[in-house]
Amino acid sequence: MTRQQLDQIPLTRLQGVGPALEKKLNVIGIHNVQDLLFHLPLRYEDRTRLASIGSIRAGETVQIQGEIVSNDIQFGRRRSLKCSLRDSSGFISLRFFHFSNAQKDSLALGTQIRCYGEVRRGRSGLEMFHPEYTVLRELKELPMADSLSPVYPATEGLQQARLRNIANQALAFLDAGNQESTQGSPAIQDYLPAELVSRFGLYCLTDAIKLIHRPPVDAPLAWLNEGVNPGQNRLAFEELLAHRLCMRRFKNDSDQQSAPRLGAASELTQKFLQQLPFSLTNGQQNAYQEIADDLSRASPMLRLLQGDVGSGKTVVAALSALHAIGEGYQVALMAPTELLAEQHFSNFQNWFSTLGIEVGWLSGKTKGKQRSMQLEKMANGESQLTIGTHALFQDEVIYARLGLIIIDEQHRFGVHQRLALREKAGQKQLNPHQLVMTATPIPRTLAMSAYADLDNSIIDELPPGRIPVNTAIISSDRRAQVIERIEKACAENSQAYWVCTLIEESEFLQCQAAEVTAEQLTTQLPAIRTGLIHGRMKSKEKAEVMQQFKEGYLQLLVATTVIEVGVDVPNASLMVIENPERLGLAQLHQLRGRVGRGSKSSHCILLYQTPLSKAGKQRLSVMRESNDGFYIAEKDLELRGPGQVLGTQQTGLMSFRVADISRDAGLLDQVREASELVLEKHPEIIDPLIRRWLGDRINYANV
Numbered sequence: 001m002t003r004q005q006l007d008q009i010p011l012t013r014l015q016g017v018g019p020a021l022e023k024k025l026n027v028i029g030i031h032n033v034q035d036l037l038f039h040l041p042l043r044y045e046d047r048t049r050l051a052s053i054g055s056i057r058a059g060e061t062v063q064i065q066g067e068i069v070s071n072d073i074q075f076g077r078r079r080s081l082k083c084s085l086r087d088s089s090g091f092i093s094l095r096f097f098h099f100s101n102a103q104k105d106s107l108a109l110g111t112q113i114r115c116y117g118e119v120r121r122g123r124s125g126l127e128m129f130h131p132e133y134t135v136l137r138e139l140k141e142l143p144m145a146d147s148l149s150p151v152y153p154a155t156e157g158l159q160q161a162r163l164r165n166i167a168n169q170a171l172a173f174l175d176a177g178n179q180e181s182t183q184g185s186p187a188i189q190d191y192l193p194a195e196l197v198s199r200f201g202l203y204c205l206t207d208a209i210k211l212i213h214r215p216p217v218d219a220p221l222a223w224l225n226e227g228v229n230p231g232q233n234r235l236a237f238e239e240l241l242a243h244r245l246c247m248r249r250f251k252n253d254s255d256q257q258s259a260p261r262l263g264a265a266s267e268l269t270q271k272f273l274q275q276l277p278f279s280l281t282n283g284q285q286n287a288y289q290e291i292a293d294d295l296s297r298a299s300p301m302l303r304l305l306q307g308d309v310g311s312g313k314t315v316v317a318a319l320s321a322l323h324a325i326g327e328g329y330q331v332a333l334m335a336p337t338e339l340l341a342e343q344h345f346s347n348f349q350n351w352f353s354t355l356g357i358e359v360g361w362l363s364g365k366t367k368g369k370q371r372s373m374q375l376e377k378m379a380n381g382e383s384q385l386t387i388g389t390h391a392l393f394q395d396e397v398i399y400a401r402l403g404l405i406i407i408d409e410q411h412r413f414g415v416h417q418r419l420a421l422r423e424k425a426g427q428k429q430l431n432p433h434q435l436v437m438t439a440t441p442i443p444r445t446l447a448m449s450a451y452a453d454l455d456n457s458i459i460d461e462l463p464p465g466r467i468p469v470n471t472a473i474i475s476s477d478r479r480a481q482v483i484e485r486i487e488k489a490c491a492e493n494s495q496a497y498w499v500c501t502l503i504e505e506s507e508f509l510q511c512q513a514a515e516v517t518a519e520q521l522t523t524q525l526p527a528i529r530t531g532l533i534h535g536r537m538k539s540k541e542k543a544e545v546m547q548q549f550k551e552g553y554l555q556l557l558v559a560t561t562v563i564e565v566g567v568d569v570p571n572a573s574l575m576v577i578e579n580p581e582r583l584g585l586a587q588l589h590q591l592r593g594r595v596g597r598g599s600k601s602s603h604c605i606l607l608y609q610t611p612l613s614k615a616g617k618q619r620l621s622v623m624r625e626s627n628d629g630f631y632i633a634e635k636d637l638e639l640r641g642p643g644q645v646l647g648t649q650q651t652g653l654m655s656f657r658v659a660d661i662s663r664d665a666g667l668l669d670q671v672r673e674a675s676e677l678v679l680e681k682h683p684e685i686i687d688p689l690i691r692r693w694l695g696d697r698i699n700y701a702n703v
Contacts, residue, residue, distance in 0.1 A: 006173060006188050007034035014169045016162070025166075027155050029695065034188060036170040037209050038692070040235070040658055041150030047116055048145050048217050054089030058121040064092065065114040065136070068107050082124075083107050085115070092119070093127040112136040132161070147214040148221065171213055174206060191685040191692070192238065196677065200237065200670050208234035233667070236659040240671045241678070242693035243656075245686050248675060251302060251454075257431045259300040260403050264292055265326020269319055271355055281312065283459040288316050290457045291435060295323045295404070301433035306441050307459030308629035309593025310466060313437045314344065316459070317406050318351055320435055321385055325357055329403025330378070331385045332432075334392050336409045338363055338539055339546075339563070344408065345387045352385065362388035362397070365539055402432045409438055439593070440586045441630040443637045468627040469596040471604045473620050475612075482576055482605055483524055489574045490528050490555040494600060496574040498558045499591055501582045517578070518558040529553060534560040561587065563594060570598030580606040580623075581616040585636035589629050615639070637661070657693070 009032055011017045011025055025031075030039055051062040066087035074082050081096040081104055094115065096103070107113070117131030136142055152163045174188060190197075190205040197204070203211070211231030219229075273280070280288070287305055294301035307313045321331040333348070335341035341363060349359050360383035362374050377383035381400030386392065436454060474482060486496050498521060500514040518532040531545045531554035548554045550569050557563075557572075561583070575595045580588055588606070596602035606620055622635045659667075678685060 009033040033170045043151050044148035047149045052089040053087045061118045063116045068111045203230045203234040236664045239659045239693045242689045244675045246690050254300050259431050262295040262323040268322045268326050283461040287457040287459050291320050300431040304454040305437045305457050311459040324403035325384050329401045331404045333387045333406040358384050360386040364391045404433045407436045441633040443634045469602045471624045473606045495572040499577045501579045528555045530556045532558045573600040573602040575604045578607050585632050589632045
């Protein structure tokens, strides 16, 4: 075999991989033999032993062997093939809903088969649905697996047996390459320097890969989730390191770039502060000072502004925007939803119109003449502050002098979107400053990974007079009492929210839709003026309903989670959240933050569906015991994992292949230390490491 690196060997060199299979493998990011080795199992199955049919129980996943003693097509609600399998200890039924005549014939009476699957209780006793099986020809012994069988991430038309076969071939290349490595030509490159491997007690790369693909027979099935697998530990370390180096690269590249120096426009800021009906809290002043220092420098600010619900981040953002506008630069403020963007538009118009500042609006729904006029104003610099959704960084959008980008609710956007907006600067050699805000406090472990390119400011106090919201957890069996509570609150001149977690009816989730709930509550509370708001309504309708609620005409607002952020009605003092068990803690905390914004004592009722699981009870009780968003965010991470807390789909960089932030949190301090060592002493390994773990998910050249 030629001594060739495994990332240079095409998949078609493997037996059984033709153009069709190669295409399917490409879909899941596998383009060469090395990619196959880094395509790691999700879990394992134990096929190293046979269970006797008489000893198995419902709920177990087992491997059994026996003789087919009956084979019938049955007609019920669905046509199925039912076979009966017998060994010396008993019988079990095998049921197939998708089958061909050839398959029926292959399972003829007297055929010996070995099969693997989950045991369920069916109409005729124990059954297996669609087990994986092998026909034993001429009763020849089929050797038993000598290690746990991996189950790989797959795509349509890619069977596990096929994936295991080609993964084994890739491992054979690894074995052969490893033998040659004594002559100085390893088949798979270990980029980590020996001093790092030794310092942090890491496994060698080749051994780590083999251990994950072929775990020993005595390893527990849950080995991958327990964080004790040394092979996985090594790869998770390397992956986290690649991510951190990638983020540090953004930061370092950014530090090398030039940005406009934005001093404080003292006259504008003074006027703005004078017209506010309140004074800034110490937390707001400290955060603003950190931002002002960054803006006055000639390299781009990359700062994350965290603050709990209602801590006043928007005012700090407005002060920051005045720095850019005062120096003749433009500001773009991007929010994840139309409703939140509209809320910002309304706030900033109120604040800035008296200062003679032009505030523009651009969303995906801005069409025709209105759109072309807005685009023209942005291109000629007339629109000094433009507020909108992700439409702000579409190709046709050009800014005359973009000096500052403000991104609200950063966890809803991917890193890529953040960078795309940065590239919109349109300035020769000048990059805009970036302020990223979130009211969903980010646990320290996530901040170290997902936001390693950002400096951090925290508004750590609420405005004076904010009364903590009292939270109650109530079963849906007591719905009538909750409705009485709303009636009482509205009679006392308060307003209330009723939040539904689904827009339309779903038989499976048995949750009531917002429309149905609004109709029911209107009937049950005829004296109360009830409004409805959800994401499928037109912007104009939503704005009208919100305005009526703000002005107090509507007393009860039935809404979906579109009201999660940005809605500010001080007179609303009661919120009911239906099916809270379906939402993350951070989202529940966001919703709860819509009440308690005035001087009245406020209440949030979590109206759950029975029965509630143990985990569900545990999560909801966190809401009852704390109003601290940072504590809640840490608990959310602990209970749900990083993918759900950040929203893996949106975060781009957080979709890890091996690492799990909750499980591997203990590695993060070591990873940070290792990244500084690599940046200082081994910069040559940064590119290959990033390429191995992030592939084409990042466009490095442009960031």
